[in-house]
Amino acid sequence: xxxxxxxxxxxxxxxxxxxxxxxxxxxxxxxxxxxxxxxxxxxxxxxxxxxxxxxxxxxxxxxxxxxxxxxxxxxxxxxxxxxxxxxxxxxxxxxxxxxxxxxxxxxxxxxxxxxx
Amino acid sequence: xxxxxxxxxxxxxxxxxxxxxxxxxxxxxxxxxxxxxxxxxxxxxxxxxxxxxxxxxxxxxxxxxxxxxxxxxxxxxxxxxxxxxxxxxxxxxxxxxxxxxxxxxxxxxxxxxxx
Numbered sequence: 001x002x003x004x005x006x007x008x009x010x011x012x013x014x015x016x017x018x019x020x021x022x023x024x025x026x027x028x029x030x031x032x033x034x035x036x037x038x039x040x041x042x043x044x045x046x047x048x049x050x051x052x053x054x055x056x057x058x059x060x061x062x063x064x065x066x067x068x069x070x071x072x073x074x075x076x077x078x079x080x081x082x083x084x085x086x087x088x089x090x091x092x093x094x095x096x097x098x099x100x101x102x103x104x105x106x107x108x109x110x111x112x113x114x115x116x
Numbered sequence: 117x118x119x120x121x122x123x124x125x126x127x128x129x130x131x132x133x134x135x136x137x138x139x140x141x142x143x144x145x146x147x148x149x150x151x152x153x154x155x156x157x158x159x160x161x162x163x164x165x166x167x168x169x170x171x172x173x174x175x176x177x178x179x180x181x182x183x184x185x186x187x188x189x190x191x192x193x194x195x196x197x198x199x200x201x202x203x204x205x206x207x208x209x210x211x212x213x214x215x216x217x218x219x220x221x222x223x224x225x226x227x228x229x230x231x
Contacts, residue, residue, distance in 0.1 A: 004158075033218040043153070043205050045222035052218070091158055095218055103172055104149060104209070104220050106158040 002027045004094050006107035013082045014115050020067075021077045021110045023092030034068065034075045035093040038086075039109075048090070051075065079112075087114040118142065122208050122223035130231055134196035137226045141189070141210030147171075148185055149220060150193050151207040159207055165191065166213075195228075203230045 003026045013019035025034070036048040051059045051068050058066050063083075067076045079086055092107040121140040129135050141148050146167050151159035162181065164172040168188040176183070180199070185191040195202055205227050209220040 006158075035219055043207075043225045043227070045159075045207065045209070047219050047221075050217070050219055095220075097215065097218070102147075103161060103164060104211070105161070106151075108158045109156075 002029070002094050002096065002103070002105050004092050004105050004107035006092055006110050008110045009108070010111045010113070012113040012115060013079070015082055015084060017082055018078060018080045019082055019112065021079075021090055021092075021112070023075045023077070023107060025073050025075065025092070025094045027073070027094065027096065029096040029098075032094060032096040034066075035095070035104075036064070036066070036075075036077045037091045037093060037106075039089040039091060041088075045091075049077065082114050084114050084116060087112055120208055120210050120221055120223035122206075122226055124226055125224065126227050126229075128229045128231060129198055131200055132197040134194065135198055135228065136192055136194045137206050137208075137228075139191045139193070139208035139223060141191070141208070142212075142221055144212065145210035145221075146188070146213045147211040147220070148191050149207075149209040149211075150183055150191070151209065153205045153207055153225070155204070162193070162206075198228075198230045200230050203228055 032053045034051045038046045049061045063080045089109045095104045148165040150162045153159045162176045163183045165185040183193045205225040207225045209222045211220040
């Protein structure tokens with residue numbers, strides 16, 4: 001079974017600084033996706049960034065970038081120039097690409113606080 | 117493009133009562149997920165549909181939870197009878213069978229309180 005582990009229950013960062021959230025996963029699959037979702041207090045789950053396992057290049061979306069290490073099964077999220085609106089719960093998620101449909105598995109989350 | 121719709125947004129019931137949640141996924145999305153999220157934890161998959169067939173319900177407490185997806189579109193999740201530990205946010209998500217994207221889109225969730 002696939003598992004996703006986020007070892008940092010809480011992180012904090014000063015506004016305008018950079019923070020990195022960690023994620024590791026376990027799988028025997030070779031074809032899969034990794035995601036970072038943001039969940040503010042409203043509980044609406046919002047996609048931040050997506051990485052396809054077959055792509056060697058790390059994904060980037062504006063201030064958000066990932067460090068994808070396939071051999072190490074590591075997938076960290078870097079937030080640059082942190083803003084107050086970045087404060088939220090962040091979830092790492094994994095999805096294998098299977099012909100019969102694919103489970104989307106989440107980690108336990110990292111609560112990010114942004115200090116002014 | 118309309119997002120995933122869920123109702124109700126909030127529900128308070130007494131233990132041993134029954135409750136039902138409704139989800140309308142994004143048009144054309146074949147995959148539909150129901151997750152249970154207890155405060156402070158990550159979402160836990162309850163059931164996954166591919167069109168109107170069940171792909172994974174291994175973590176669904178089948179003695180009290182049931183779900184169906186009518187005609188491969190809307191879905192309902194029911195709890196009968198509810199227990200105090202069922203208090204959580206129930207998230208519905210949908211995903212296209214699209215090799216180029218892969219992400220799921222989420223509704224706003226239903227917050228259930230069992231008293």
